[in-house]
Every structure is written in C-alpha cells, then in structure tokens.
Amino acid sequence: MDFHCHLDLYPNAREVFAQAVEKNMFTWLVTTSPRAFSATSKVLGGHENVLITPGLHPEIVHERYIELDTLIEQIKHVAAVGEVGLDGSKRFQHSYEAQHKVFTSVVAQCANVGGRVLSIHSRQAVRDVLAVLNEHPGFGTAVLHWFTGTAAELRSASEMGCWFSIGPAAFNSASGKALAKKLPRDRVVPESDGPFAQVNGATVMPWSAGQTAELLAQAWDVPVGEVIMGLELNARRLIGLIHGAG
Template identity: 60%
Template sequence: MDFHCHLDLYPGAREVHREAAHRNEFTWLVTTSPKAFAATSRALPAAPSVLISPGLHPEIAHERAAELGMLLEQMASVKAVGEVGLDGSPRFRPHYEVQRRIFRAVVARSAELGGRTLSIHSRRAVRDVLADLDAHRGYGTAVLHWFSGSNLELKAAKELGCWFSIGPAMFESASGRTLSAAMPHDRVVPESDGPFAQMGGRPVMPWSAPETAQRLSEVWNLPVGAVADLLANNGANLRRTMGV
C-alpha cells in the first residue's frame, strides 16, 4: 500500500503505474494541481487499485490560485483530495496568505460535501492546518503526510483525530524517528512520497511499505510482522473511511 505518491511524476510513469497497480493492494496518487489531475486521469489507464485525487500543492498555490474553482468542482465527484495544505518554510512563506485562502476553501468545501479524506502537507504550518480543520468539523478525515511538526503539535493532531502517512525516507532524520515513535499505532499508514522522497540518490518506490514496517518496528519496539499487520489493518480501516 502507498497512501501518498506522485505516481504521475516518476520517470517512466506509465511503467511505474503498471507495476504499482500489479504489486500494491492500494496506491493513492496525489496530484499537485487541478489541471494535473485532469491530465493524469486521461494519461494513465484506470486501475481499480490506484486512486487518483485532485489537489493544489501549497508550494505552487501562488502560481495556480486561479485553478481553485476547478478544484472545488472536481471535489464533488471524488472521495479523496490531495495534495493540499500549507507550507510556512522561508521559501514559500511570502505566499502564505494565498495558501491559507485556498486551504480554507478546500476544507470548507469538504464539509459542504459531507466529508472528504484529505492528504495534507503541513511543513512549518501545523498549527494553522489544525485550526482550519477544527473550524470545519464536518470536513471528513485528515491524513497528515510526512508530519514534521513539534511533539506538542503531534499531540494536538492526535487529539483532533488525524491520521499520519509516513515512508522510509522519514527515518533518515532523528526528528523523523522521534515523531514516528510517538504516533498512534492505529492511525499510521505507509507512503512513499516518491519520486520526491529519495534514499541513496534514488526515488522511493510505491511498493516501499515493507521497508516502512521494518523501520517502524525499530522505533515501536515491535516485531516486523506485527507492524506489517498493523499497517495492513490501518490501511483497510482508512480505505473503509474513504469508501474505496
């Protein structure tokens, strides 16, 4: 399983898509813009195990703000949305108000539609992400992708009922290992974040869940098999919530 993957952006995307559809029980292909969602939906063949969702990545929100209306329309016919969110890092902070306007609109639209599952980017912006979610309690389910906030922010996210998608590259940093160790065992699912996430100079592939289980077993102090079973059960539970 892979709950956050930019499958359309890998070199040789068609072949990677074909392999993921064959190897994975489920792959969530998140897109970076509404136009990218439309193009990817046309370019890649439909596969029952691959979910393609519309999104508007905060790193390009200022460039694609005019596509917000398209995204809100697309959301009516999908069960999941991503990648969306906020990025408060120095490079993107100048466009933060545009990001915030877009994310608030997405969360409000999710509530209006009866709830959606959101794959959320929250780098240096966890407090505002959680505030916007809390303001629209009917938004559905939040999956915080590659969470990198503080321990206090992690605690707040857990209390709000958020899920967490993590991949093997997250364990490359001490902070990533510490945060992973503190995540609720019943609300963690695997992701790759490929091809952006890399290890050893190569993109993490969509079938990296066994490696995530291995790394989690070390910080959770549990047998690898037990962690693999937990991730499988969690994935099944989240998919039932998503309706896919």
C-alpha cells in the same frame, strides 16, 4: 500499499504505474493541481486499486491560484482530496496568505459536500492546518503526510483524530525517528512520497511499505510482522473511510 505518491511525476511514469498496479493492494496517487488531476486521470485512470485525487500543492499555489474554482468543483465528484495543505517554510512565505485561502476553501468545500478524506501537507504550518480543520467540523478525515511538526503538535493532531502517512525518507533525520515513535499506531499508513523522497540517494518507489514497516518496527520496538499486520488493518480502515465518502 502507498497512501501518498506522485506517481505521475516519475520520469518513467507509465512503467512505474504498471508496476504499482501489479505490486500494490492500494496506491493513492495525489496530484499537485486540478489540471494535473484531469490529465493524469485520462492517461493513468481506470484501475480499481489506484486512487487518483485532485489537489493544489501549497508550493505551487502562487502559480496555480486561478485553478482553485476548478478544484472546488472537482471535490464534489471525488471521495478524497490531495495533495493540499500549507507550507510555512521561508521559501514559500511569500504565498502563505494565498495558500491559507486555498486550503480554507478546500476544507470548507469538503465539509459542504459531506466530508472527504484529505492528504495534507503541513510543513512548518501544523498549528494553522489544525486550526483550519477545527473551523470546519464535518470536513471528513485528515491524513497528515510526512509529518515534521513538534511532539506537542503531533499530540494535538492525534487528539483531533488525524491519521499519519509515513515513508522510509521520514527516518532520514533524528527528529523524524523521534516523531515516528510517538505516532498513534492505529492511525498510521505507509507512503512513499515518490519520486521526491529519497533514501541514500535512491528514489523511494510506491512499493516501499515493507521498508517502512521495518523502520517502524525498530522505532516501536515490536516485531516487524506485527507492524505489517497493523499497517494492513489501518490501511483497510482508511480505504473504508475513503469508499464511504463521496
């Protein structure tokens, strides 16, 4: 299982895709732009256990803002959306206003069409992400990917009903390990965020859920088998929500 993966951006994408189809019960391939969604759907689409979704990554909003109208149209025809969100880090502060317009438009459209499941980027922008979601009741289900906010922000997101996708690279830092302990255990699913995420210099692959389960078991101080069962149960619930949208 992998609930957030840029499978199309691996150097050997076709090969990795074929392995993911074989090894994973489910892989959520998030795209970074509407044009990438169209191209990836043509090249890699058609497998029932791979979900390919349209997005507009906040890091490239300044380059792809013109594609927003295309994304708004695509949302009508899909059950889930991603990767979308906000990035408040210094590096992308210059485009934050545009990011906010894009994310607000996306969430509003999700509400307009009856709700979607969203894979959301929230680096140094959790409060604003949650505010936008709050402004649009009926937007659907939020999955905060690789959450790096504060403990208080995690609590706020949890109370709002957000889900969380987490992968092995999230445990690279002490703060990541501390947040993992506090995740709502009935709303956690595995992700890789490959090929961007790395552990010990190695790229995380889409079939890393077992590694994530082991790390969560350590964080939660429970048997790994219990975590594996819980993640699978959560995964099936979230997949059900995706199938119920659109």
